[in-house]
Amino acid sequence: MLATxxxxxxxxxxxxxxxxxxxxxxxxxxxxxxxSTNPGLWVQAPTLSNYLTVLQVSDRLNIFLYLANSFAxxxxxxxxxxxxxxxxxxxxxxxxxGEKTLLPLIVNLRAVPLVIFAIPIxxxxxxxxxxxxxxxxxxxxxxxxxxxxLIILVNAIxxxxxxxxxxxxxxxxxxxxxxxxxxxxxxxPAIVTSLIFGxxxxxxxxxxxxxxxxxxxxxxTVGASxxxxxxxxxxxxxxxxxxxxxGALPPMLLGLFxxxxxxxxxxxxxxxx
Amino acid sequence: MEATHRTEWxxxxxxxxxxxxxxxxxxxxxxxxxxxxxxSFATLRQPxxxxxxxxxxxxxxxxxxxxxxxxxxxxxxxxxxxxxxxxGLAVFLAPLFKERSWPIAILMLPLMVAPALMGLMYRLxxxxxxxxxxxxxxxxxxxxxAFLGPNSAFWTLTAVETLxxxxxxxxxxxxxxQAIPTELRxxxxxxxxxxxxxxxxxxxxxxxxxxxxxxxIRFIDGFRVFDNVYVLTGSGAGGSTTSLSIYIYxxxxxxxxxxxxxxxxxxxxxxxxxxLYGLNRLARRRRR
Numbered sequence: 001m002l003a004t005x006x007x008x009x010x011x012x013x014x015x016x017x018x019x020x021x022x023x024x025x026x027x028x029x030x031x032x033x034x035x036s037t038n039p040g041l042w043v044q045a046p047t048l049s050n051y052l053t054v055l056q057v058s059d060r061l062n063i064f065l066y067l068a069n070s071f072a073x074x075x076x077x078x079x080x081x082x083x084x085x086x087x088x089x090x091x092x093x094x095x096x097x098g099e100k101t102l103l104p105l106i107v108n109l110r111a112v113p114l115v116i117f118a119i120p121i122x123x124x125x126x127x128x129x130x131x132x133x134x135x136x137x138x139x140x141x142x143x144x145x146x147x148x149x150l151i152i153l154v155n156a157i158x159x160x161x162x163x164x165x166x167x168x169x170x171x172x173x174x175x176x177x178x179x180x181x182x183x184x185x186x187x188x189p190a191i192v193t194s195l196i197f198g199x200x201x202x203x204x205x206x207x208x209x210x211x212x213x214x215x216x217x218x219x220x221t222v223g224a225s226x227x228x229x230x231x232x233x234x235x236x237x238x239x240x241x242x243x244x245x246x247g248a249l250p251p252m253l254l255g256l257f258x259x260x261x262x263x264x265x266x267x268x269x270x271x272x273x
Numbered sequence: 274m275e276a277t278h279r280t281e282w283x284x285x286x287x288x289x290x291x292x293x294x295x296x297x298x299x300x301x302x303x304x305x306x307x308x309x310x311x312x313s314f315a316t317l318r319q320p321x322x323x324x325x326x327x328x329x330x331x332x333x334x335x336x337x338x339x340x341x342x343x344x345x346x347x348x349x350x351x352x353x354x355x356x357x358x359x360x361g362l363a364v365f366l367a368p369l370f371k372e373r374s375w376p377i378a379i380l381m382l383p384l385m386v387a388p389a390l391m392g393l394m395y396r397l398x399x400x401x402x403x404x405x406x407x408x409x410x411x412x413x414x415x416x417x418x419a420f421l422g423p424n425s426a427f428w429t430l431t432a433v434e435t436l437x438x439x440x441x442x443x444x445x446x447x448x449x450x451q452a453i454p455t456e457l458r459x460x461x462x463x464x465x466x467x468x469x470x471x472x473x474x475x476x477x478x479x480x481x482x483x484x485x486x487x488x489x490i491r492f493i494d495g496f497r498v499f500d501n502v503y504v505l506t507g508s509g510a511g512g513s514t515t516s517l518s519i520y521i522y523x524x525x526x527x528x529x530x531x532x533x534x535x536x537x538x539x540x541x542x543x544x545x546x547x548x549l550y551g552l553n554r555l556a557r558r559r560r561r
Contacts, residue, residue, distance in 0.1 A: 007369065017382075017383050020397075021383070024397060087289070113517070115541075117297060118522070119531070119538060120307070121300050124300065179285075204387035204389075206388065237397055237403040252385045262381065
């Protein structure tokens with residue numbers, strides 16, 4: 001009896017929280033005519049025409065460009081964050097460097113509203129010609145990713161027994177050798193977690209994408225809104241729904257693929273943050 | 274020996290520190306200089322330092338205080354609701370997750386969706402002709418409120434934010450709940466503690482640090498909200514849904530009031546720094 005109530009609560013909560021996804025998925029398979037007569041959740045005559053419309057490239061709307069931009073900036077923003085944070089995490093975890101100030105300072109960045117840096121970064125990018133470039137947006141996403149990536153990597157390296165380092169040092173392995181040949185392979189799960197987590201965060205970022213790009217480097221979170229005003233008249237809801245599904249799918253798949261790790265990562269971030 | 278070690282460690286951390294200094298330290302300095310300067314798009318590279326006029330302009334702007342009030346209310350309310358629902362789900366549904374973890378995957382799916390896209394999805398969900406919510410409300414009750422109208426926009430946005438981020442609080446509480454040793458529960462049961470007493474006296478106190486962390490994280494994220502509010506209502510009718518982030522964004526991009534936007538940024542920066550510094554000191558004293 002109690003089990004039935006629990007399952008009912010679970011289904012209701014899952015339905016409520018995923019409701020926009022369900023609605024958008026259903027609408028993306030409806031024809032324009034069906035949307036106007038049947039706004040409900042049930043699809044009477046499923047069609048793929050919305051997705052075909054989305055995949056057509058026009059001057060103003062190019063879903064492939066938005067997806068490629070999102071992929072490129074998320075990849076840069078993640079790889080660069082890990083590349084910068086890994087040696088620093090090693091120095092913090094093993095060399096006890098900056099435990100008191102540097103680590104808390106960077107970790108607290110996560111709690112600072114990044115909009116306060118938005119205006120000077122915009123002006124700096126204008127000066128350097130980085131506005132509307134994938135490289136520029138990727139750099140900003142690196143900043144967004146660094147705090148959490150650093151926490152994950154510091155924790156991971158601190159968990160490795162120090163005897164491993166000592167044994168390598170006796171064998172005459174240099175510091176960087178220890179990092180890249182011993183610690184990095186041992187910490188591979190944590191590195192993969194931080195890569196996937198960073199990629200999802202960067203893919204889903206909106207504020208800097210909105211401010212720093214206009215056409216060439218527009219990511220899909222910003223580009224999706226272009227489809228809402230696509231046809232001059234009213235919004236083509238079927239097409240808009242298809243775009244949103246396409247834009248939301250990559251991080252959702254990544255998240256489902258490693259959801260067991262994500263809860264642990266969030267816990268680590270919460271405890272240290 | 275010690276000194277060479279120190280250099281080696283410093284070298285390893287240098288790329289990260291240098292990157293952050295260039296990408297954040299420099300903008301912070303620019304913020305400070307511009308906030309006390311007479312500045313426009315024409316004089317961007319020759320700021321003329323004139324004093325605290327920008328700050329006076331911000332502090333005397335009622336829209337600024339309204340944005341503060343919106344952010345504060347929104348952050349507090351959503352953090353509280355998310356943690357209440359998250360805690361409730363984590364505790365009540367705990368038996369379901371003992372042998373299987375796929376239900377957790379379904380519950381955390383909203384976390385993977387970009388808040389901006391989630392906001393756009395709600396434009397569809399709540400649309401008066403194409404949206405299912407008004408459709409069913411009309412069909413069942415013969416009436417449907419204007420969800421994004423001036424009177425209900427705040428509550429709609431609160432619901433949107435809460436529904437997307439309750440899974441975050443749920444996950445934290447779920448982990449904390451699983452971490453409570455079984456012996457503790459069994460011992461309490463042996464002493465005759467009922468389920469409710471066990472929750473209030475043992476489980477909840479043990480999850481208190483998690484609750485504090487979850488509330489804090491969710492409050493910060495709610496306070497600085499931008500994405501979903503921006504795509505759903507923008508600044509809202511008469512600025513009714515202008516969060517502090519949206520205020521700064523619009524001052525800069527829509528009004529071109531660079532000085533005002535920068536001064537507001539500096540105030541926000543100082544405020545968040547003060548709050549974080551205080552919290553860190555508090556946490557450190559606790560640990561001792």
